[in-house]
Structures are given as structure tokens and as C-alpha cells.
Amino acid sequence: MAALSDLLGDLVENVDGLFLFSPSSSFYERFVEADPDVPVVVVAPENVVDAETYVQLPLEFDNVRDRIRFGVEGAMEHGLVEDGDAVACSVSVFDGDIDSVIRVRVSEGMRSGIFDLFANSRADPSVIRDVFEVAIELGKKGQKGKPVGALFVVGDAGKVMNKSRPLSYNPFEKSHVHVGDPIVNVMLKEFSRLDGAFVISDSGKIVSAYRYLEPSAEGVDIPKGLGARHMSGAAITRDTNATSIVLSESDGLVRAFKGGKMILEIDPEGH
């Protein structure tokens, strides 16, 4: 089995950091003080192992590339790793225990913006996360079993309101409700049957439903084949400092746009 251990040896040779994704305490303990030259970074939804260097995952990210990108971009942001570093990531690709080691070369060029999408948007990180969760849940369940689409424009709400017009009466006109409240999630799902966009403030207040977005689409570059919901959702993030989270009725995917670009694409079913 020498060749097999060599293979693993090559993967972890001369790394500048070891990233443990959602490790158990006993797993973490085995590595944290094993090699003082190799800093250990924990990437997980919660810091259950009390790691000193820790990047919080806002979502589980079933897609391993997304999970690793988030961890590495977060670590770059916190100054834990830098351009040119090699890191070894220990992750679980299939459900359950850690089953893989992936070597990653850190570079500015690999930045996809996935960390910034959550951590450095106009809206609070928790608001971005809550909206993602609503969109993912809506994508999983649909409306009474039927696929449904939805467009959430989050942050910079004043400007977004100026670049849009109402399609119908605004059911949130006089209410002060926020994403994340269980009742609001029910309302958002109910209203998603109807046309237009939801506008949400930096702090998560639902400002309006049924908004027809009228941004300039100039210079917006999104994947071909996406329709008007995605184009308007993307374009408003170039015209304003908002972030858009879009659930597609036709392919069931949740996509996030910022600065006029698609940053992230998630399959609610986890495929």
C-alpha cells in the first residue's frame, strides 16, 4: 500500500494550513496541536470544538467546491492564509464522517465572492442567510407541490424601490415584519405565487412584495438561457448595492447575484 500512502503524502506535503470542515471534537483534538507549523482552521456552521481560528459557514453548502471556496475565501479575509499558500482541506463529500482530503492552492484569482456575498453585502449576513433559507425551502417544497419561482432583492431598499414600480397593492405596506420570523416565512411563500419581486431592507424588514424591477441591464453578464426574472434580479444589483436571491420556477435552482454577476448557484435538493 506504499503507493496509496504516497498519494496522500503528496496531497498534504508542505501545506501552510489544514482546514477541517465540521470536525468532531475528537477529530479536531488530534490535529490542533500535532504540528505547530501547520495552523488548523475550522470551518463549520457552529464552533462546537472551540477552535481559535474559525470560519462560520452560513449554510451547509452540499456542493463541496462551494463549501471549500467559502472556507478559503473567509480565511483569506481574516488573514489566516494568503495568495500562494497551499492548504489541505479535510471534508465530508458524502453524508457523515470526513472522507476526503483536498489540496487547494490559495490565489486571489480563485475568489468567487461567495464569502463576500454573506459577510460583506449591504444587508446583514443573517438577513442574507435567512433569505437563502426561505428560497431553498420554497425550492424544496414548492407551492402545494408545484414548482414555484421567487425573486428576493435584499439590501439598499430605498434605491431598489426607486428603480421599481408596484404590480399590485403591497401587503407589507403597514407591517413591520422581518425575514426569519416563522410567520413571515409562511407569508413569503404564500405571496411567491404572484408576480414580481420582494424588496427587503438591510436589517431584514420586508418592504414590499409585487415589485416590478426596472433596472438598466447594461453591462450585466449572466449565463445564457436565464429569463427576465434572473436578468432583472441581476441587473438591480449593478444599479444598486442590493443582493438578489432568485429561485427559478423552471429549473428549481437558487442563484445569488451581486454587482451584476452571478456569485452562487445552489440546488435545494442537494444534487
Ligand SMILES: Nc1ncnc2c1ncn2[C@@H]1O[C@H](COP(=O)(O)OP(=O)(O)OP(=O)(O)O)[C@@H](O)[C@H]1O
Ligand atoms: N422585471 C421584473 N421584475 C420583477 N419580476 C419579474 C420581472 N421580470 C419577470 N419577473 C417575474 O418572473 C416571472 C418569470 O419570468 P421569466 O420566465 O421570464 O423569468 P425566468 O428568469 O425564466 O425565471 P424562471 O426560471 O422562474 O422561469 C414573471 O412571471 C414575473 O413574476
Ligand SMILES: [Mn+2]
Ligand atoms: Mn422562465
